[in-house]
Amino acid sequence: DAGVRSLHVFSVDNALSRPADPRFIGYCLSRNADCGNKSVWKTNPEEKVGVVAQRGGRPVVVEYSELDDARKIMRDGNGRLVFGA
Numbered sequence: 001d002a003g004v005r006s007l008h009v010f011s012v013d014n015a016l017s018r019p020a021d022p023r024f025i026g027y028c029l030s031r032n033a034d035c036g037n038k039s040v041w042k043t044n045p046e047e048k049v050g051v052v053a054q055r056g057g058r059p060v061v062v063e064y065s066e067l068d069d070a071r072k073i074m075r076d077g078n079g080r081l082v083f084g085a
Helices: 022-030 069-073
Strands: 051-055 058-062
Touching: none
Parallel strands: none
Antiparallel strands: 051 058
16 A cells, blocks of 8 residues: 555646646545546537447446447527537
8 A cells, every 4th residue: 555545637638627626626525536537518519539438337438439320419498408518
């Protein structure tokens, strides 16, 4: 046991990610979360980025290439993309 309590992993191609973000890590720890994820909601269904979804009742990242056209453009009652984060 090296005494490691937390691990922060982020994509190197995300210029907006704050490495070792103390507020985000603190929030995750305060919620006893196994993991946390930050994302920005898509504004256009054609954006080539993955989205957070549920598969089999578990959270997963679905790559943009895995979404069929019907799901890609799906919007909720407020006009927001259903698969947008």
